[in-house]
Amino acid sequence: MLLFDAHCHLQDERLASCLPEVLNRAERAGVRQMLCCGCHERNWDSVLALAQAHPQIVPSFGIHPWYMQGMTNGWLVTLERFLSGQPSGVGEIGLDHAVTPRADEEQEAVFIAQLRLARSLKRPVSLHCRKAWERLRKILNQEGGIGWGGLIHSYSGSAELVKPLEEMGLYISFSGAITRPGNKRGHRALATVSPERLLIETDSPDLPPVGTPAVAGTPAVAGTPAVAGAASVVNEPANLALVAAAVAGILGRTPGWVAEQTFANANRLLAGIMKC
Numbered sequence: 190m191l192l193f194d195a196h197c198h199l200q201d202e203r204l205a206s207c208l209p210e211v212l213n214r215a216e217r218a219g220v221r222q223m224l225c226c227g228c229h230e231r232n233w234d235s236v237l238a239l240a241q242a243h244p245q246i247v248p249s250f251g252i253h254p255w256y257m258q259g260m261t262n263g264w265l266v267t268l269e270r271f272l273s274g275q276p277s278g279v280g281e282i283g284l285d286h287a288v289t290p291r292a293d294e295e296q297e298a299v300f301i302a303q304l305r306l307a308r309s310l311k312r313p314v315s316l317h318c319r320k321a322w323e324r325l326r327k328i329l330n331q332e333g334g335i336g337w338g339g340l341i342h343s344y345s346g347s348a349e350l351v352k353p354l355e356e357m358g359l360y361i362s363f364s365g366a367i368t369r370p371g372n373k374r375g376h377r378a379l380a381t382v383s384p385e386r387l388l389i390e391t392d393s394p395d396l397p398p399v400g401t402p403a404v405a406g407t408p409a410v411a412g413t414p415a416v417a418g419a420a421s422v423v424n425e426p427a428n429l430a431l432v433a434a435a436v437a438g439i440l441g442r443t444p445g446w447v448a449e450q451t452f453a454n455a456n457r458l459l460a461g462i463m464k465c
């Protein structure tokens with residue numbers, strides 16, 4: 190079974206500090222490729238170094254709405270330099286109405302600037318959206334959609350919004366959050382996604398799926414989102430099979446079908462920025 194982790198953060202200290210083991214476990218679990226997203230200027234260098242050292246790591250650079258403090262005046266020029274320097278995606282970028290302090294105007298300006306840069310370079314985007322679905326839809330409409338390709342990571346929107354987002358050019362990615370039995374909204378949304386638009390991800394080191402094993406040597410980290418059976422566990426790409434199994438159960442398919450479909454989808458979306 191070959192898997193593609195469509196969204197993770199291997200540059201995070203919790204994973205970077207034990208990367209050889211993390212990548213070994215990923216390989217043994219069948220995770221052949223990983224899209225690794227930078228979230229602010231300070232970690233773009235780390236993402237780039239990881240991608241240069243490991244062909245299975247596909248880099249993406251962006252400013253996440255949680256990390257707008259500390260942006261330099263020249264951030265957009267720096268971003269363009271990173272993107273022009275190597276095949277890479279744009280993200281993690283997006284909107285978040287649940288974050289505090291919340292500065293909508295600035296969030297939207299930073300988001301739109303990155304979207305336009307992605308369009309001009311034809312780079313796939315990785316979107317973050319939390320409790321801002323109407324604004325996201327409106328902005329994407331105003332910007333003419335994402336015809337060149339993108340994904341919404343850890344989808345938490347409604348089932349009704351899936352089709353309009355697909356029509357705007359987006360793939361829909363599900364994380365460990367879909368493994369929670371109580372996540373009925375997520376389960377309903379998943380059931381409406383077109384097979385050729387479906388992706389899976391770990392968002393590691395966060396969002397450990399239910400059933401994540403405690404790995405020897407992996408430090409428990411306070412503040413990891415509590416998931417039944419997996420609280421305080423550092424998530425990693427090797428756990429993607431748990432997401433595939435949960436998605437398969439909800440859709441009435443086999444894990445092998447989910448792996449094959451999502452692997453093909455990720456390869457189609459990211460073909461222009463992959464080395465292997």
Ligand SMILES: [Zn+2]
Nearest residue numbers: 196198281392
């Ligand atoms: Zn993320």
